[in-house]
Amino acid sequence: MNFQAVKSIYYFEMARFFRTLLQSFVSPVISTSLYFIVFGTAIGSRIDQIEGVSYGAFIVPGLIMLTVMTQGISNASFGIYFPKFIGTIYEQLSAPVNFLEIVLGYAGAAATKALFIGLVILGTSAFFVDLSIQHPWAMAGFLILTCVSFALFGFIIGIWAKNFEQLQLIPLLVVTPLVFLGGSFYSVSMLPPIWQKITLFNPVVYLVSGFRWSFFGTADVPVGLSLLAIAGFCALCMVVVWIIFRTGWRLRS
Amino acid sequence: MTAMVEISELRKTYQSGFEALKGVSLEIREGEILALLGPNGAGKTTLISAICGISVPSSGTIRVGGYDTITDYRAARKLIGLVPQEINLEPFQKVIDAVRFSRGLFGCKRDDVYVERILRQLSLWDKRDAKIMELSGGMKRRVLIAKALSHEPRVLFLDEPTAGVDVELRRDMWDIVAKLKADGVTIILTTHYIEEAEAIADRIGVINKGELLLVEEKTALMTRMGRKELVVELQEPVESLPEALSGYDLDLIEEGRALRYTYDTSADRTGITKLLSDISATGLVLRDIRTRQSSLEEIFVGLLQENAA
Ligand SMILES: Nc1ncnc2c1ncn2[C@@H]1O[C@H](COP(=O)(O)OP(=O)(O)OP(=O)(O)O)[C@@H](O)[C@H]1O
Numbered sequence A: 001m002n003f004q005a006v007k008s009i010y011y012f013e014m015a016r017f018f019r020t021l022l023q024s025f026v027s028p029v030i031s032t033s034l035y036f037i038v039f040g041t042a043i044g045s046r047i048d049q050i051e052g053v054s055y056g057a058f059i060v061p062g063l064i065m066l067t068v069m070t071q072g073i074s075n076a077s078f079g080i081y082f083p084k085f086i087g088t089i090y091e092q093l094s095a096p097v098n099f100l101e102i103v104l105g106y107a108g109a110a111a112t113k114a115l116f117i118g119l120v121i122l123g124t125s126a127f128f129v130d131l132s133i134q135h136p137w138a139m140a141g142f143l144i145l146t147c148v149s150f151a152l153f154g155f156i157i158g159i160w161a162k163n164f165e166q167l168q169l170i171p172l173l174v175v176t177p178l179v180f181l182g183g184s185f186y187s188v189s190m191l192p193p194i195w196q197k198i199t200l201f202n203p204v205v206y207l208v209s210g211f212r213w214s215f216f217g218t219a220d221v222p223v224g225l226s227l228l229a230i231a232g233f234c235a236l237c238m239v240v241v242w243i244i245f246r247t248g249w250r251l252r253s
Numbered sequence B: 001m002t003a004m005v006e007i008s009e010l011r012k013t014y015q016s017g018f019e020a021l022k023g024v025s026l027e028i029r030e031g032e033i034l035a036l037l038g039p040n041g042a043g044k045t046t047l048i049s050a051i052c053g054i055s056v057p058s059s060g061t062i063r064v065g066g067y068d069t070i071t072d073y074r075a076a077r078k079l080i081g082l083v084p085q086e087i088n089l090e091p092f093q094k095v096i097d098a099v100r101f102s103r104g105l106f107g108c109k110r111d112d113v114y115v116e117r118i119l120r121q122l123s124l125w126d127k128r129d130a131k132i133m134e135l136s137g138g139m140k141r142r143v144l145i146a147k148a149l150s151h152e153p154r155v156l157f158l159d160e161p162t163a164g165v166d167v168e169l170r171r172d173m174w175d176i177v178a179k180l181k182a183d184g185v186t187i188i189l190t191t192h193y194i195e196e197a198e199a200i201a202d203r204i205g206v207i208n209k210g211e212l213l214l215v216e217e218k219t220a221l222m223t224r225m226g227r228k229e230l231v232v233e234l235q236e237p238v239e240s241l242p243e244a245l246s247g248y249d250l251d252l253i254e255e256g257r258a259l260r261y262t263y264d265t266s267a268d269r270t271g272i273t274k275l276l277s278d279i280s281a282t283g284l285v286l287r288d289i290r291t292r293q294s295s296l297e298e299i300f301v302g303l304l305q306e307n308a309a
């Protein structure tokens, strides 16, 4: 295992993050505040409580999940796509590293960034609503697993993408709709019965539900199922990454 | 000398179906400088990419320092430094960070003393904190070299290191290569400047259309393939060649002011003594005599023409 290489890639990616720390910090703070103003205050004032939680507090886990997923994907996909695009990838390809080390470096850094931003949102939320976390360990576990899985997913997208359009395509066309329809801002139980059924095919529902359970102790689906879903997704991404590594797909000509 | 790089029956067919290497076998000796010559699209970069792990060979084997580049890729690649043909660098990175990054990627611990030495050697030390996008093209090329040397490689591939580089930097580059050779580094470089190969290489390989036409000691190649010219300048110009000299391979040049005799340096007898005495027998008065060795460039062009025929 070439740990020096993992460290190098990780530091390099984090350096990019720290160069733009202010942006990395300010933009989630602003967007979170906006969500609270729009959803929490304007709409929330007309919605009483959902399952005994004020609407403002209710959307916090969903908001964190939404951001963590999109950040994990965009950071990791951009991180690996950019060297491909400008040609510096030759160095990673000619270095004594295997794919696992490259993945650890890129996806590890992307997951770290997503985690950081998730925590910033959590902190910002605390200014707007009263938050209590009933199961902090489960919360941390769900959060980290989600960061890692979606960083891996983003890494796969970055390898697959042949141009910037493709890089944006999956997050825009698949992930954002799934996240918005995944119960981030509402409880699945609020939907008409037929949609409640359809929604269960959306994997994001399980993540948001499980994460929300760790905050408030209530869930749309059993928490064990949530854990299974996120662990399953993480495993699936790992398998795909491993296959890419075996075949050198889209990397080595 | 032992072989540092052993390539056997290497073939590379790109996904497009194009066969860029058609069974190349080559041994590169430890500590030598090998220049690879060949026209655009000959397969030079493809060959280097296959050795360095950037592309996967379709068939054949490559060993570097005795390690197979596929099955023992870690050991093999640690020995290799690569300066690619294209200038591919992260624009926002600082020079020194770029070099440290490469070092780490190759599994070496951070070593500021060594990195400083390299940057000084390449006259980049003053620019160590500059962003790469703030550098000139020649400086960027030096950054590529610094990155390639960051992990103290034993074999260095330079893919057209002097393309688009001014005369001074080219000389610097040659000096750097000479120093590396003195440290025992094996160097493979590709170039379109034949005088470059002539100036610094120990051996020369010629590639054309994915085939290695020859690999030979530079001096041996030049004597074997070399034609030499003897130019005899005359005191008074002549209209035509005298009858008595018709048996020689002579041309009248410079408006009748000189005779050019072409001969093979490797032949047993060059016939110069007899020619000169025959010339003086005709009564022509000689003003000066000079000889010229045909350059590698002429040899190279001749080879490609032969290959095309
Ligand atoms: N990725 C690729 N896919 C398909 N064909 C390729 C690819 N890369 C190179 N080739 C083809 O392979 C041949 C050899 O290319 P290569 O880059 O090795 O040439 P070269 O000798 O380095 O030329 P130059 O002096 O221009 O750098 C060319 O005909 C080129 O078009």
Ligand SMILES: [Mg+2]
Binding pocket: B044, B045, B046, B085, B159
């Ligand atoms: Mg080339």
